[in-house]
Amino acid sequence: MGEFSLEPEERVVRKVRAHWITLVGSLIPIAILAITPLAIKPALIIFGAGNPMLVTLAINISSFLSTPWFTTVLGMWWLFLWIGAFNTITYYFLNIWILTTERIIEIRQPRYFSRRISSFFLSRVQDVTSDVNGLIGTLFDFGFIHVETAGESDNFEMHGIRDPNKLRDTILREIDQIHRNHAGDGSDGL
């Protein structure tokens, strides 16, 4: 990965990102804002059919919509919205969890030039909870996973991930494997 190094016998088991539906959900408000300028005129026609003032307003707006200025304003508006959408896509791909045979590495990028990489050893994990909630979560099988660790270190949570139950099982299986390996060498597992 370049941002962290693996131990000699450590290998990556799984990389986890948020479910794609969460990305789509984040892009929906931007899509609504994008079509809003085009929806003003039809909305005025539909809702203003019985109101002459609204009809006049619709006619005036429609005349503005045909000017070159509107094309420029609309182009700039869409460009701003596309920048916002691309920001969302970028953050989606830059936030990731990496499960290795020894630890979980969490890479968080809440904004540009702010990147936090933290990891905790699986041998310190005390409890792993997965949760799938609501209709959309159940339909698309996404939810959150909470990993509680021993000691004073922070607990870790990741929201909107794909198939959290399977990830929990994978983490527990890796933890079990670590305990088996350490039991084999006679060490205490830490």
Added chain:
Amino acid sequence: MVARALLWHTTNTMTGTLKPLSFNPDTTSFAHLFANSNINTHQIGTVLFGIVLFLWVIFTIIAIYHWLRYNYRSVITIPILALHIFISLALISYAWVGMTG
């Protein structure tokens, strides 16, 4: 055209006495706001367009830096950056058509 014809029809049937409204796009454009001043609307538009373009360039450099720095091994990095450039240039061209048209 159908919607516009319907509008005229609705206006006339609602009031009975109203005549069809004349269309004059210039009366509702930004140019009308500055009609009695010395401000050149084309210059204002050019400056605004330049500012937007400058912000876009800054944003694009930052975004490309992050993609290439942190996600360079991903197979989607180059396609998604190409998509960003393509869509952005298409929208910039669209806005520019309004400026020059």
